[in-house]
Amino acid sequence: xxxxxxxWNNGIRTEKKFYxxxxxxxxxxxxxxxxxxxxxxxxxGIIPKICKKLLRVARRHGNVPNEPIPRASTQQFTVDEFAAxxxxxxxxxxxxxxxxxx
Numbered sequence: 001x002x003x004x005x006x007x008w009n010n011g012i013r014t015e016k017k018f019y020x021x022x023x024x025x026x027x028x029x030x031x032x033x034x035x036x037x038x039x040x041x042x043x044x045g046i047i048p049k050i051c052k053k054l055l056r057v058a059r060r061h062g063n064v065p066n067e068p069i070p071r072a073s074t075q076q077f078t079v080d081e082f083a084a085x086x087x088x089x090x091x092x093x094x095x096x097x098x099x100x101x102x
Contacts, residue, residue, distance in 0.1 A: 002026060 003018045020027075038047040059066055 003016065003023065007013050007016050034047075041047070056066065058064075
């Protein structure tokens with residue numbers, strides 16, 4: 001966030017390189033504050049509530065449904081079907097090199 005503020009500090013974006021080493025101490029201090037805040041407010045569940053809200057907002061802006069998409073059932077193949085596919089592969093014509101495979 002601080003790097004973004006610096007890029008926009010004069011009202012016009014000036015691209016700056018972001019070096020994690022440059023901000024590592026800042027990030028570590030913010031992380032420590034966040035962990036301490038979570039420990040001190042664990043009884044109120046503030047951090048999990050914030051995380052859930054951030055996830056909802058991110059999903060909305062990313063056009064991702066709130067509910068997980070159900071997994072489609074996968075079709076199971078029989079041994080005979082695998083053998084037939086292997087035979088078809090072995091008998092294909094004109095595709096002897098890897099470049100011709102796809």
